[in-house]
Amino acid sequence: MYFLADCNNFYVSCERVFNPRLRGRPVIILSNNDGCAVALSNEAKALGIPRGAPLFKWRSFLDRHNGIYLSSNYTLYGDMSRRVMDLLATFSEECEVYSIDEAFLATESLSEKSALSLAEEIRETILRCTGIPMSIGAGTTKTLAKAANAYAKKNVKNGCCCITDFNRKKILQMVPVSQVWGIGVQHARLLAHHGINTTAEFIDMPESWVRKRMAVTGLRTLLELNGTPCIKMEKYPPNRRSIVSSRSFGTPVSKLALLSESVHEYGCRAATRLRSMNLLCSSLTVYIATNLFKDEPHYSNSATVTLNYPTDSSPIITKEATRLLHTLFKEGYQYKKTGIMLHGLTPKDEQQYSLFSQNDHIERDSRLMSVMDSLNIRYGSKTVVLASEGLTQSWQMKRQFLSPAYTTRWSDLPCVKTE
Amino acid sequence: MSNLTFNRPDETAPQGSRPLFGSSVQAGFPSPAEDYIESTLDLNRHLVKNPASTFFVRVAGNSMKDAAIHPGDILIVDRSLTPLSGKIVIAVIDGELTVKRLLVKENGALLRAESPQYDDISIEPEAEFEVWGVVTHIIHQAF
Numbered sequence: 001m002y003f004l005a006d007c008n009n010f011y012v013s014c015e016r017v018f019n020p021r022l023r024g025r026p027v028i029i030l031s032n033n034d035g036c037a038v039a040l041s042n043e044a045k046a047l048g049i050p051r052g053a054p055l056f057k058w059r060s061f062l063d064r065h066n067g068i069y070l071s072s073n074y075t076l077y078g079d080m081s082r083r084v085m086d087l088l089a090t091f092s093e094e095c096e097v098y099s100i101d102e103a104f105l106a107t108e109s110l111s112e113k114s115a116l117s118l119a120e121e122i123r124e125t126i127l128r129c130t131g132i133p134m135s136i137g138a139g140t141t142k143t144l145a146k147a148a149n150a151y152a153k154k155n156v157k158n159g160c161c162c163i164t165d166f167n168r169k170k171i172l173q174m175v176p177v178s179q180v181w182g183i184g185v186q187h188a189r190l191l192a193h194h195g196i197n198t199t200a201e202f203i204d205m206p207e208s209w210v211r212k213r214m215a216v217t218g219l220r221t222l223l224e225l226n227g228t229p230c231i232k233m234e235k236y237p238p239n240r241r242s243i244v245s246s247r248s249f250g251t252p253v254s255k256l257a258l259l260s261e262s263v264h265e266y267g268c269r270a271a272t273r274l275r276s277m278n279l280l281c282s283s284l285t286v287y288i289a290t291n292l293f294k295d296e297p298h299y300s301n302s303a304t305v306t307l308n309y310p311t312d313s314s315p316i317i318t319k320e321a322t323r324l325l326h327t328l329f330k331e332g333y334q335y336k337k338t339g340i341m342l343h344g345l346t347p348k349d350e351q352q353y354s355l356f357s358q359n360d361h362i363e364r365d366s367r368l369m370s371v372m373d374s375l376n377i378r379y380g381s382k383t384v385v386l387a388s389e390g391l392t393q394s395w396q397m398k399r400q401f402l403s404p405a406y407t408t409r410w411s412d413l414p415c416v417k418t419e
Numbered sequence: 420m421s422n423l424t425f426n427r428p429d430e431t432a433p434q435g436s437r438p439l440f441g442s443s444v445q446a447g448f449p450s451p452a453e454d455y456i457e458s459t460l461d462l463n464r465h466l467v468k469n470p471a472s473t474f475f476v477r478v479a480g481n482s483m484k485d486a487a488i489h490p491g492d493i494l495i496v497d498r499s500l501t502p503l504s505g506k507i508v509i510a511v512i513d514g515e516l517t518v519k520r521l522l523v524k525e526n527g528a529l530l531r532a533e534s535p536q537y538d539d540i541s542i543e544p545e546a547e548f549e550v551w552g553v554v555t556h557i558i559h560q561a562f
Contacts, residue, residue: 020549021514086471129472129499131551407474413493416509416516418480419537 001115001138002229003105004145005088005122008133008153010101011039014080015070017131018406018414026067030055032282032310032346034071034400043067071399074283074344078304079407081341082287083130086300091122093293096233099242100285100343104142106233112164119160135159142231143224146181147172147199165227172199172225182221187214199225243281245270246339252291253335256326259288263325266340267318274317274342280310282344284317286324291336299333304408310346317342466556472499474552476509476516483507483518486533492559494518496552504528509551512540516551 007013011029016022026044028037036054037044047065049058055069062069081100089095094106110118119136126134136159137149144163151171152161163171177199178188190213196202203225211219220230245266253259263286274281287302303324311317321340404412467473478492486507488494494509502508504523509516510530519530519540528548530540542548 018516020511020516023514083471125499129469131498413475413477414516415479416476416494416518418478418482418488418518418532418534 001107001110001140002142002145003092003107003115003119003122004098004137004142004149005103005105005126005134006136006149006153007084007101007126008135008159009039009041010081010132011072011077012041013132014077015073015403017080018076019403022068026062026065028053028055028058028062028067028069029072030069030401031072032344034069037069038072069401071402072282072344073403073405074306075304075405075408076403078283078285078302078341078343080130080132081285082302084126084132084134087126087129088122089292091118091125094233097244097246097339097341099244100341104145104233109140110138112162115162116160119162120158123159133159136161138162140227141224141229142233143181143221144168144227147175147179147225150179151175168203168227169200172203175199177202180221180225182217182224187218190214241345242341242343243270243273243345244339244341245273246287246337246341248337249335254331254333256329259329259335259338260322260325262338263321263340264318266338267321268314270340270342271312271314271317274345275312277345278348279345280312280348281317281342282307282310282346283342284320284324285341285343286321286328287337287339287341288325288328288335289337290333294334297333299330301328301330303328306344310344312348466495467497468555469497469499472552473497473555476518478518482532482534482537483520484534486520487559488518488533488557489559492557494554495556495558497555498552500553500555502550502553507554509554511549511551518554521550 012022012027015027015029022041024043025041026047026049027041028044028049029039030036031038034055036052037049037058038051040049040051044062044067047061047067049062059069061067077100084101085095085097085103088103088105092105092107096104096106098104105122107118115138119138123134123136126132135149135153135156137145137147137152138160139145139148139162148161148163148171151163151174152159155161155174161171175198177183177191177196178185180199180202183191191197191202196205203222205222207219207222210222214221223230247262247266249262253262283304283306285302285304287300289300290296290298292298292300305320305324307316307320317340325338404414406412406414474496476494476496478488478490478494481490483489488507496509500506502521504521506521507518508521508530509518510521511517512530517530520533522529522531522539527544528542530542532539
């Protein structure tokens with residue numbers, strides 16, 4: 001049985017854990033430079049604010065509706081994500097972190113009743129331990145688990161749903177085919193053109209028809225929706241909201257140098273993928289973990305850094321990742337896994353400095369490095385430092401409405417009153 | 420991109436934690452320190468049993484002084500614990516995180532301030548009220 005556990009309005013929920021005043025109010029989380037809404041609370045959605053709404057257009061509207069706008073606090077979201085994922089990993093050895101706020105879990109086959117009670121237990125545990133509400137969908141394939149999740153989020157009060165052979169048709173009638181995992185805009189349009197709007201209509205289509213028009217990926221989606229598993233738990237999940245590159249080691253690793261190599265490689269890999277999607281990341285998380293299922297000392301931790309400016313540069317990403325790894329590493333543990341997650345993804349062409357093509361960008365970085373090094377050798381170290389070269393305040397991210405780093409900075413701890 | 424090579428440790432070697440104590444073997448001239456070798460004390464492990472559900476918060480105000488909670492103290496809060504009667508808890512009151520002692524009664528609950536100047540806050544059985552987490556330790560700077 002596959003489960004998809006997905007945090008509800010994750011960024012907003014993280015803020016609400018530490019600032020209960022945000023509950024019940026329209027809240028939007030802003031993109032880099034406080035430009036537009038990247039995440040919305042249900043109350044904000046209900047007011048008709050679209051994703052991507054520019055703050056300058058909606059600001060007074062939000063003010064009138066007792067709304068709140070916040071800069072994105074990826075340090076906080078990264079830490080809360082780690083907590084959620086650590087807890088999820090205790091429910092199944094097979095846990096695939098799919099993005100900053102969702103993960104697939106795989107278990108042995110379960111009855112609908114036991115699947116639902118496990119889903120409820122997971123949901124209750126995550127909510128109690130972290131304060132983050134989740135929706136959980138279950139099914140015999142990953143695509144069905146995703147669809148069950150989409151259904152549960154909208155229609156089920158406790159946010160849990162299990163699709164079985166018996167209720168599949170009924171539930172899939174309520175899920176638009178455009179929302180199905182693996183069906184992109186093009187295919188959704190094609191299906192609409194043929195009068196297929198709900199997922200229930202789609203699953204009745206002949207395999208040959210689907211294969212002819214939607215190729216093998218479309219066929220795979222069809223088979224999955226009809227209960228035949230075609231998509232395995234993945235190590236390199238593709239995703240547009242965040243990019244994860246991680247791997248479990250064949251044999252445990254205890255040396256920092258080796259971990260460093262792996263983080264370097266994952267960093268390059270993630271950066272390459274970022275560039276192939278024409279995106280920039282504004283924040284990155286590195287995590288390391290020992291094997292939770294072995295009877296030996298356990299340690300897992302993660303750290304997140306918000307970059308000074310969004311980038312797709314491999315040198316910058318790997319450098320930051322290595323720096324984070326050094327802060328996380330502890331001697332004496334047998335590490336099973338490291339990974340890197342890039343988030344806060346924004347299209348490259350929305351950035352001012354997209355003037356530089358990716359090669360220029362990297363080339364500029366390396367030219368900068370060599371000039372900087374020679375100056376530092378000639379005039380003494382730190383004569384020129386990276387942050388000062390070309391990255392003046394105007395490049396710095398504007399984060400005017402940033403909440404505190406509640407969980408990662410001593411000076412930012414949440415304040416509790418006694419009165 | 421460089422390929423990773425990992426040295427494969429002996430799979431048959433025993434895994435897991437090593438013994439922390441050297442037993443007092445009565446022979447030869449052992450190092451005087453041998454009997455005392457233990458792992459270093461890790462305060463984190465001592466104070467934080469459930470890392471994923473543990474948060475630190477800072478105290479403002481002195482109405483919990485009789486419970487040895489003072490302004491500026493750091494509280495260790497474990498959200499996974501059940502808020503039993505008598506525990507010191509973080510509760511959400513009027514949209515704010517507040518530290519109080521929880522007393523569960525048959526007809527609802529009380530949130531008690533540990534200072535004579537402040538009255539108890541009584542919670543009606545049907546009232547919306549949330550315990551945010553249970554305080555497990557108080558970190559107070561001695562000077």
